[in-house]
Amino acid sequence: xxxxxxxxxxxxxxxxxxxxxxxxxxxxxxxxxxxxxxxxxxxxxxxxxxxxxxxxxxxxxxxxxxxxxxxxxxxxxxxxxxxxxxxxxxxxxxxxxxxxxxxxxxxxxxxxxxxxxxxxxxxxxxxxxxxxxxxxxxxxxxxxxxxxxxxxxxxxxxxxxxxxxxxxxxxxxxxxxxxxxxxxxxxxxxxxxxxxxxxxxxxxxxxxxxxxxxxxxxxxxxxxxxxxxxxxxxxxxxxxxxxxxxxxxxxxxxxxxxxxxxxxxxxxxxxxxxxxxxxxxxxxxxxxxxxxxxxxxxxxxxxxxxxxxxxxxxxxxxxxxxxxxxxxxxxxxxxxxxxxxxxxxxxxxxxxxxxxxxxxxxxxxxxxxxxxxxxxxxxxxxxxxxxxxxxxxxxxxxxxxxxxxxxxxxxxxxxxxxxxxxxxxxxxxxxxxxxxxxxxxxxxxxxxxxxxxxxxx
Numbered sequence: 001x002x003x004x005x006x007x008x009x010x011x012x013x014x015x016x017x018x019x020x021x022x023x024x025x026x027x028x029x030x031x032x033x034x035x036x037x038x039x040x041x042x043x044x045x046x047x048x049x050x051x052x053x054x055x056x057x058x059x060x061x062x063x064x065x066x067x068x069x070x071x072x073x074x075x076x077x078x079x080x081x082x083x084x085x086x087x088x089x090x091x092x093x094x095x096x097x098x099x100x101x102x103x104x105x106x107x108x109x110x111x112x113x114x115x116x117x118x119x120x121x122x123x124x125x126x127x128x129x130x131x132x133x134x135x136x137x138x139x140x141x142x143x144x145x146x147x148x149x150x151x152x153x154x155x156x157x158x159x160x161x162x163x164x165x166x167x168x169x170x171x172x173x174x175x176x177x178x179x180x181x182x183x184x185x186x187x188x189x190x191x192x193x194x195x196x197x198x199x200x201x202x203x204x205x206x207x208x209x210x211x212x213x214x215x216x217x218x219x220x221x222x223x224x225x226x227x228x229x230x231x232x233x234x235x236x237x238x239x240x241x242x243x244x245x246x247x248x249x250x251x252x253x254x255x256x257x258x259x260x261x262x263x264x265x266x267x268x269x270x271x272x273x274x275x276x277x278x279x280x281x282x283x284x285x286x287x288x289x290x291x292x293x294x295x296x297x298x299x300x301x302x303x304x305x306x307x308x309x310x311x312x313x314x315x316x317x318x319x320x321x322x323x324x325x326x327x328x329x330x331x332x333x334x335x336x337x338x339x340x341x342x343x344x345x346x347x348x349x350x351x352x353x354x355x356x357x358x359x360x361x362x363x364x365x366x367x368x369x370x371x372x373x374x375x376x377x378x379x380x381x382x383x384x385x386x387x388x389x390x391x392x393x394x395x396x397x398x399x400x401x402x403x404x405x406x407x408x409x410x411x412x413x414x415x416x417x418x419x420x421x422x423x424x425x426x427x428x429x430x431x432x433x434x435x436x437x438x439x440x441x442x443x444x445x446x447x448x449x450x451x452x453x454x455x456x457x
Contacts, residue, residue: 015374016041016143016390023384028410038414041384043199043352044405045233045269047326051319052268055309062308065301076300082293084113088303091310092277096262098316099232104244106279112289113303114276115296117229117263118148121193123292124259124278125153127285128223134158134187135225136178138170140355140391140398142199149193158182158189161394164357167346168201170194170209175216191223191257192216197230197240200391200400201355202331202348204234210246218254225259232267232320235328236349244279256282264306266352267323273302327352327404330411334403337415341422352404356385359397361425370396381421383414 019041028036056063065073083089086108093106114120129135131154137145138160149155160178162168175192182189192213196205205213217224226243234240247255260279265271275298278289310316334354335345346355362369367389374387377399388398403411 014143014146014390015371016386019374019378019384019386022378028382030409035382037378037382037384038410038417039384039405040402040414041386041400042405043266043402044271045266045323045327045352046405047269047330048319048323049269051322052309055312055315059308059312062305065304072304076304080297080300082113082290082297084111084298085300085303085307087311088307089113091307092262095310095316096231096279098313099267099320100240100242100244104242104248106244107281110279110281110286112278112280112286112293113298114278114289114293115274115298116265116271116276117227117261118144118276119274119293119296120261120263120276120278121145121148121225121227122153123289124225124261124285125149125155126292127288128225129153129155129190132156132187133190134182134185135190136160136175136182136192138162138168138174138194138198140168140200140388140393140400142195143386143390143392145193155190156187158185158187159392159394160192164346164395164398167203168198168355169206170212172212172216175212179220189220189222191225193225193227195227195230196243197228197234197350199230199351200353200386201346202351202353203346204238204240204350206238207241207246210241210243213243214246214250214254214258217257218252221257223257223259225261227261229261229263229266230351231262232323233327233352234350235324235331238349240350256280256285259285267320270306273306274298275302275306330403330408333408333411334401334415337411338401338418341415341419343418343422353400353402356399356401357397358399359395361422362397365396367396373397374399376421377418381417383417 023037023039023041026036027033028038061067061069065071065076089108089111093108093111096106097104114123134156135149136158139162145157149157158178158181160170160174162170162174179189194205194213197203213224224243228242231240231242243258244260247258259282262277262279264273264275280286331354338345338356344357346357348354358373361373363372370387370389377383377385386400388396391400
């Protein structure tokens with residue numbers, strides 16, 4: 001095996017991925033496996049499939065690779081260059097503007113198509129950072145970034161430590177402190193990466209936070225990547241504000257330092273279609289990213305289908321409105337269910353998950369205590385949730401819990417299971433029941449409680 005393939009830096013040893021592995025060994029099914037593990041660690045939007053399926057039934061020509069009744073099979077089957085189909089890029093640019101209330105517009109020629117947001121983020125790392133350079137990322141952050149940003153690029157992540165004291169908002173002090181830590185490690189900071197809306201917090205960045213970020217990158221002359229793949233999931237107040245809106249109102253020359261990542265995986269619930277995009281006004285970044293995108297292209301038939309769907313403005317408008325309504329209903333179901341058990345969530349207004357506060361259930365107020373509670377939730381309660389340490393949270397006892405990938409009935413069952421667990425466990429006294437995982441796995445989990453906390457690798 002090559003050195004790269006053998007390096008233990010993929011992030012796959014995180015408890016975030018371990019929970020998935022345990023779910024796959026024993027997945028819940030209402031009839032065939034009613035005692036199995038319920039998947040609440042997957043940020044997938046399955047709430048509005050029926051809307052897209054209904055559109056497909058009304059537009060059979062698209063699935064038949066026809067346009068106005070004539071076949072376009074040969075046209076799509078032949079070689080397409082890595083710039084993508086113009087019709088799709090135009091439709092995607094308009095859709096991105098719709099999601100932002102048409103307060104900003106997007107130039108199709110500034111879009112680079114990628115095989116999902118994972119590919120988009122990695123390509124930007126290759127474009128902006130050399131091996132050993134660093135990007136600052138606010139905590140808590142999506143566990144997959146340890147893989148997406150670092151594994152092949154050789155880039156490093158320096159956490160921007162955010163606190164529950166101010167609802168995990170980004171501050172100027174936290175940004176400067178992260179820069180100082182990078183300097184002590186002799187790492188050159190090339191930029192900041194944020195998710196907006198936040199994964200895992202389920203909150204949107206305030207205009208104040210966005211202005212702090214813009215002032216920071218302007219002063220340091222570094223880049224800002226705004227991962228906005230959850231932009232269409234914002235269902236409450238305050239409203240989602242794209243970094244594109246903030247750029248529009250600024251007078252200093254920062255436009256070439258800002259890059260937006262987008263995907264249809266969350267808003268339309270199409271992760272299997274592998275539709276991602278980079279948007280940038282930096283000509284050098286667009287040129288380099290376009291070349292790199294040739295290693296992960298989107299199929300022509302997929303682009304053709306979605307170009308037609310996104311061009312149906314009546315459908316996209318009604319879909320976005322109904323999808324947000326359904327997300328809010330499901331979000332409220334989870335929040336109210338947890339409240340009935342005595343568990344609170346960070347107040348959120350977007351995303352497919354909640355940031356859940358279980359600090360009062362910790363027997364030991366440490367990250368080892370968090371891992372012990374997590375093991376019980378996975379193996380004894382039968383729920384796969386993501387511990388805060390896997391998201392590099394600095395405070396033990398927080399968990400990301402997803403709600404949009406399961407049915408209402410399954411969510412109700414999850415709340416009943418959790419209620420029974422909490423009722424049988426005094427505050428801070430998780431029951432010492434025997435774990436169902438193999439001994440080797442338990443030893444790994446103990447080790448991972450430390451590995452998940454290595455936020456400055």
